[in-house]
Amino acid sequence: MKHIDKLPPIILIALFALLTMASCKNVDDPFVPRVVSPVLVAIDGTAPGDFATEPTISYTKAGNVVLSARILELDKTNLLDYTKGIDSLPVANTKITITLRNSGAIVAELTTDAKGKISVEKTWQSLGLASPATGNSIPLNWSGTYKSQAFTRLSRVSVK
Template identity: 60%
Template structure:
């Protein structure tokens, strides 16, 4: 009896460890049928780290991304393989991590979405230069 209780306890502990899920530290992941490729970011940035893009410190900022879906038509043909094709007419709401909305955009025929904002609209005010 004592031996079977030990086996049951070991199985329950193993099942409880197997059910643990590691959360992504960068963003809340939601299953999406499309790939969002941030234009100007390093390849693989949405998967491996936060995508970073350099912008000029004056004027406006244009946030641009491409929306792609996988075309699996030739998945069994090793000479062609899977291809990424642009997705048109996908509405998106772009928000900051704080939840503040920057705007809503819809992808064009090439699967590109763009949003142009000034630094002030993004919450960054220019710093004064020169003598005070």
């Protein structure tokens, strides 16, 4: 190391670059890998346009729970044309399975109609709450496959 100042600068740069590249390590991404959903699951009774959070629908403990949603495909053909924008096309004849997230038990297996709608009415007991109390909530999964790509939308049903 005594004569390092006598080495040509290009060799020092090459040595530095080699050491820098050798010290790099490929690290796995710490975040969950995500795939964009092929459809939009718009759950009825929730705030429109809020697709970043887990929607919660509240029902009284005396009544039944109506689980309904619209399944839409987003046609992005006119994405760059501000006068037209993105179209929401109903997805017909697609099987949707609603399950309890905690146990994986199937609540309902439904098929979308021509307007992309599904709906089912359930009792609190069928959702796993024998005696519903205000504040109880049930986490649900809305799952299906569209164009060979699986998707899942999360939601909750709570007792008023």
